[in-house]
Amino acid sequence: MSPSPATIPPSTEVPLFNERNYLNDKAGVWSWLTTVDHKRIGVMYLVLTTIAFALGGLFAMLIRIELLTPGPTIMSAATYNRMFTLHGVIMIFLFMIPAIPNIFGNFFLPIMIGARDVAFPRLNLASVYIYLLGAGVALYGMIHGGADTGWTFYVPYSTTTATKVVPILLGAFILGMSSIVTGINFIATVHTLRAPGLGWMKLPLFVWSIYATAIIQVLATPVLGITLLLVAVEAGLGFGIFDPARGGDPILFQHLFWFYSHPAVYIMILPAMAVISEVVCTFARKNMFGYKAVAFSSLGIAFVGFFTWGHHLFTSGQSTLDAGVFGVLSMFVGIFTAIKVFNWTATLYKGSVAFRTPFAYFCGFLFFLVFGGMTGIALATVSLDVHWQDTYFVVAHFHFIMVGGTIMAYLAALHYWWPKMFGRTYPEGWGLVSAVLIILGFNATFIPQFLLGNMGMPRRYYSYPPEFWPLNVASTAGSTLLAFGFGIILIYLLISLKHGALAGPNPWHSRGFEWITLSPPPADNFGPVNPVYIHQPHDYQHPEPGPVPAPGPEVPHAS
Amino acid sequence: MAMAHVPSAEEERASRRIPTSRYYIVWIALLALTAITILVARMHLGHGFGLVVALLIAITKGSLVALFFMHLWDHGGANRLVLVTSLFFLCLLLGITLLDNASRFPLTNPPNTETLRWSPPGPDILSPGVGAHGTSSRHEPPREHAPQEQQ
Amino acid sequence: MRAEARVAAEAHLAHHFPNLEQQAHAARLGMWLFLATEILLFGGLFVAYGVYRFLYADTFKAASTLIETHWGALNTVVLISSSLTVALAHHEAEHGSMKKAGLLLLVSVAAGAVFLGVKSIEYGHHFHEGHLPGRFYTYAGLQAPGASMFWTLYFLMTGLHGLHVIIGMGVLGLFGVLCLRGKFNEGYSTPVELGGLYWHLVDLIWIFLFPLFYLI
């Protein structure tokens, strides 16, 4: 049975739509701008990251159109170089890193652990404004010329280019602070605000993964911060810390940069795994096969993820010994992902599997994660990386993880929790159509890029020899499908906000903890009574309790 | 971690009265260690040894501050773990990066005496002055260590 | 704790925490997490120092003799002592002596000012001599690969540390004044504790900067 005590009065009436909810509890723009409600902050992040995603997607489409022909197509080399830089910076710092933790983590993490807010609500609001400030500074840089360094900001190119690299660096630095603040908040929340009865081994797997993400955010982001500051100082003032002419070492920059940016990959994929763990349990109507293995593999990824940054430096001039050390350590991080994949699959065994849109995304996710993840292992196999490093193979690999992994999970989360967040359901038919479009378009876009990488086409190429032409055309065609898919989703979700069918508190009949409250949740999450947790999440073995019980009567704090 | 809402044993320990004399003792110890590290530095021990001693003293001083001024002695639990984890990852970053510098192809390290000896034989196409095309105008040519100038 | 202090403290309890102890625990944990990010922020610079010291060991040794040890020693004593006053202030605040706590915090702020004063004397000397980072390096006495790198690191690390001292002074000054005005009480002195933690970290980083630049 769900996390409410067995003593629910049978007469409890659960409304289909909670009229007085967090959305209309206080009215007016000002109440939104000054809100400390974690749910409203999640919704604000949903709006902001969607704008960022649209902008980044626009740049992606322009890049693909430019690559439609071997020579110049629609823009100059200078514009193209700015485009892929902005595409990378926006998608990573403004969308990928904040998206799932800041939208769904903010919204559901406190609800899942029975808290009425995150530990530091005002800090949480501050993170939104820091995000806006960072985006603003980066936008200033974009409008005043943009930067043409790629999102990796490799020195000495980034310190000698004539473009506006300093504002972009500062923007990314500020966005990092926003990420740190969120991470600190989540860790403190999980440590101190779990409701009575909710021990660590009863935490939903979503919470475990987000917690692991927060650890990486807190420990890795400061190193990126200082690295970007050093580049900015050198570009702006000529202090020469990475300048070879003054004895600086560009490879040191790469070490510092990837010490953040490799774990950052896990900042992006761990929340996706968080979502998938919830989705698979709900739609298979099963408890997670190997709860502890999945929970601890999240921490394992967070920990081992810090040991592998050097596999981005195999061809950079790093020592052979270091290449060996990083090569072997990189193999271990794949294991934790393998554990998760096997356990998710095994969860379906003897389940009761319902094929809904979130589950369609789960299927896509599973395939893409295995393929993308194993090509990552292939890339970490030292001698193979020599050929693939900085080619389209790498581009295809990380898009398989980022788009095929994170965005699939993001869309799964969006569909899965849409009824809880807004009280209305999306149209299932359109949901499946767009899911199929996106999965097909995704394959058509990125599988040719694997082959291009094998052929040897380096990344960040404005023009290319004619033998790369046919595969580039295929890739561009696929990206068009992808764009259509996203467009359809945006439209039907917006329509469903007003016209969708009322969802009720638990449309999926899930035993996840977030479904015990009303849809949309009240401003204080649970109404007058505090929830008490008895069972593990997704415990489907008890007799069906009928409609989801309202939170039970308050139990005095005891354990 | 104990149940979230119950004050843990550590917190109980933290709230009991700590005598102020403890702070003064730590303070005197810190001053004494500062004096010692300066004296040791004056003695000009061997190159590596002096560094090791100075760092050991600094680590001792740092631990005193963290344990007693920052109350990790009394609090502990998650807080200790946070500090230890951050220091662990810092050592990891420092260690593997230094390992790289120490073991890479020697000429891939920034110019040192070894690199200077390796100027290419034959005609010199490698000096920045010859093809001034790409030299960044904001930096002077790498004068300190341009290999060819050392021939 | 006295009953009225308890009531006064309850005013600071946020709605989503069950009790004050829990709230203080969360705040302390949050502060430690923040301090961990500070450690790794400085960590990037320490790694840069480690790498360049490894590459240019002799040059760094020669350059460090250009910094006068006695100023650094004085600053170390000043910072250690200010850490003591901050620790005492936290102790007094926890036991209800708000006046004493406020004064001790203001003494610490004054010590921070002394530290910055000494630092500015040193900086002035280095500017005069041309001991400057990167392209500004003009000192003729030491021309070797990596010489300007020593000063780049010196100014970046002490500069970033100095920035933290200034921020810390602001924080401690604010809480000192609030203590004197009676905004905190026996049951609720978390801000003093957190500000103190920040100041101790600034001290802790200096404890490592001092030998790295002044002694070896």
Place this chain on the structure above:
Amino acid sequence: MNELMRRMLFLPEQGTSYAADVDHLHFFVISVTMLAAAGVAITALWFFVRYRRRSEREATPRVEPTALHEVIFVGVPLGLFLLWFAIGFTQFVRLKTPPRDAMDVYVQGKKWMWKFAYPGGPNGADVLKVPAGRPVRLLMTSQDVIHSFFVPAFRLKQDVLPGRYAETWFEAKAPGRYPIFCAEYCGLGHSAMLGEVEVLPQADFDAWVAQARASTVAHAQDMGTERIDVRASLVEQGRTLAAEYGCLKCHSVDGTPHIGPTWLDLYRKKERLIDGSTIVADEAYLTESMMDPGARIVAGYKNVMPTFQGKIPGPEIAAILEFIKSLRSDAVRTEPSKGPVYVPVPGYDPAKH
């Protein structure tokens, strides 16, 4: 089998013996990857079909893994991964360890071309000529930013860093021509920084070197004190001259603002002058600016340029103009340059080496 897999995966030909070995590991890894992805997908699909939801109120049993499950889940992939690492790292060490008898070639990357120099001459750009069947060690550096020397057919890539050397080596199997790409992003001309490895039979290579060295001597005697190689294109001459006359001390060619206006995209650009009028920077204006720099100054710059009246002969002015005209940010080559590839070094005496 090898050939089939190579074609299926769109891999370029295997120009070195190292390439063939790497490809075999590649086939192994990629096959396992595809099998694993398909296996997981098919299992999931089977579970979905077999256990699809039949009624909304279905109860499900609680299934917990045994220790054996988790050991298999960890052990099988870890065993495979470590095996790949062991093979891959051994190959990598081989690539990183040049044989003692390798022939040295110096490589320099710069925006946006590759230069090659052989100990004892000759040197040149864009085409690297090497003998087949002989190990060649490359000692590589960069003049400006990081580039990456990438020959897909050799499965070879090494970043080229400014201010230091990197090393790598290869042994080409058969004569042929193989493209070189720059794989580390280096600015506007990144995708045009192309080159070619030309593998020659040993005898042809020796003959080529001998001929190139001989013509160096002859050339040095013919040219006397002439500074400029007249066989180079006008643009190349202009590039050399601009450096020689010190133009590049104040004018950048990559768009960077400096003491004078940048030359990148300068030709036919509309410039605002300090008196507020505008002018198109055509040949006439550019020539005037060299002869009488103070006549019409672009807004934002000071009148600090010395006059070159009478200091530059006419043909050289033309060459510098051609050079300025060639500096277009959108002028991107898609092929290796076809120009005179190996320029003998004036004044170099191979007899001494």
